[in-house]
Amino acid sequence: MVASRNRRDDLLASLPRHEAPVVLVDNASTDDTVAAVRAAHPEVTVVPLDRNAGAVARTLGVARAGTPFVAFTDDDSWWAPGDLARGVEIMRAHPRLGLLAARILVGAAEELDPVCTEMAGSPLGTEPDLPGPSLLGFVACAALVRTEAFTAVGGFDPVVRFPGEEERLALDLAAAGWGLAYVDEVTVHHHPSPHREPSTARQAGIWRSRVLTALMRYPLRDVAGQLVRVVRAGRPGWRGLAGALPRVPAALRSRRVLPEHVMAGVRELAA
Structure with a gap:
């Protein structure tokens, strides 16, 4: 399942690499993505949206796929040959596993994404019914x-x-009892698009998401701690906080505090 916006050329290059049926949800692209993909890859299920729905596009794509398992990729990434099937086998063998995080190799040089090193060394350990280190992110x-x-x-x-x-x-x-695990025997290739937003804007966006997530799920003392980290992050943090402000009412309407055992893991990772 791929969600995309205004990356027609990246899609046309990456789509042939997928080994499973693809659902593409297009977030209101203005670069003729929908027509180009339909012409070049009629086998792809294209779901065009009339507005940019953000990450909700993936939720719509999962519903459209209608399969027991769904693999996410971006328009500039793809699963290594045979590894999607291997991942499904692992999921079937571990019925509590709700999400499998694959190893990520970046660019033509196939360098290991640093986040994979962090996931492999997760301080949450490896639970006996999961195939790899436990996670609270991916x-x-x-x-x-x-x-x-x-x-x-x-x-x-x-x-x-x-x-x-x-x-x-x-x-x-995690709060619902599902396991998340990093499995480094399954690989995804990521060739970052040249059309990505500047790193400073992306950092601000990540801080914005952290603030909103904290408001939606953290106990108040942990919300305060996250706000302190935002302030200490400097300009990206301040920009992220400013970007979060218009969405605060919606975040509070969706507020549901996490169980203590999940928050204990959050605190351990933050430490």
Whole structure:
């Protein structure tokens, strides 16, 4: 399942690499993405949206797929040959596993994404019924989800959007009793698009998402701690906080405090 906006050329290059049927949800692109993909790849199910729905596009894509498992990729990433099937086998063998986070190799040099090193060394350890280290976060372009689990917690939401949308979903999966694990024997290739937003804007967007997620799920003392971290982050943090302000009412309407055992994991990771 791919969500995309205004990255026609990236899509036309990456779509042939997918080994499973693809659902593409287009977030109101203005670069003729929909027509180009339909012409070049008629086998792809294209769902065009009339507005940019952000990460909710993935939720719509999962519903359209209608399969027990759905793999997420971006328009500039794809699963290594044979590894999507391998990931599904792992999911079937571990019935509590709600989300599998794959290893990410970046660019033509296939360098390991630093986030994978962090996930492999997760201080949460490896639970006996999971195939790898436990997580409370993941990278959406390299995740395989169990549709039952994803749907039960509401999928991605319209409050957090992009980027940094993964945390709230990960926390809700854990709160519902589902496991999330990093599995480095399954690989996703990521060749970052040249059309990405500037890193400073992306950092601000991630801080915005952290603030909104905290408001939606953290106890008040942990919300305060997150706000302190935002302030200490300097300009990206301040920009993120400013970006979060218009969405605060919606975040508070969706507020549901996490169980203590999940928050204990959040605090351990933050430390």
